Amino acid sequence: MKSDTMYPCLARYFKNMSELAKAGCMSRPKAWKILSGSQEFTEEEKKAIASNIVLKAITDKKFKKEDVDLAIQAWSGHFDEIYRKKA
Numbered sequence: 237m238k239s240d241t242m243y244p245c246l247a248r249y250f251k252n253m254s255e256l257a258k259a260g261c262m263s264r265p266k267a268w269k270i271l272s273g274s275q276e277f278t279e280e281e282k283k284a285i286a287s288n289i290v291l292k293a294i295t296d297k298k299f300k301k302e303d304v305d306l307a308i309q310a311w312s313g314h315f316d317e318i319y320r321k322k323a
Contacts, residue, residue, distance in 0.1 A: 241271035245319045249289050249303075259288035277315070286311035 241247070250256040257267040260281040269275040277285070289307040293299035310318045 242273045242321050243271055243319045244321055246271075246285070249292055249299075256285070260285045282315040283311050286315060 246256060250259065253264050253267050253271075256271075257264045260267065260277065261284050262270075262281055266275065270277055286307045289310070290304055293303040293307065306318050
């Protein structure tokens with residue numbers, strides 16, 4: 237997945253758009269619209285993605301405890317602050 241989107245940090249956790257869409261329980265076209273900035277994630281999609289990141293971090297040795305901590309904060313309502321590109 238490209239890191240030149242509205243959510244560049246998500247490229248670290250998801251290899252492609254299909255993987256992100258599956259994690260967020262959405263279609264690939266909707267994921268693309270969100271990453272390009274023409275739509276926003278719903279709160280449910282944000283929580284699903286953050287939960288998936290926690291699962292990946294727990295099962296994959298390349299991620300650190302900080303990844304889990306950030307995903308938990310994202311799940312708690314700080315998703316955009318953590319993963320969205322800063323202006």
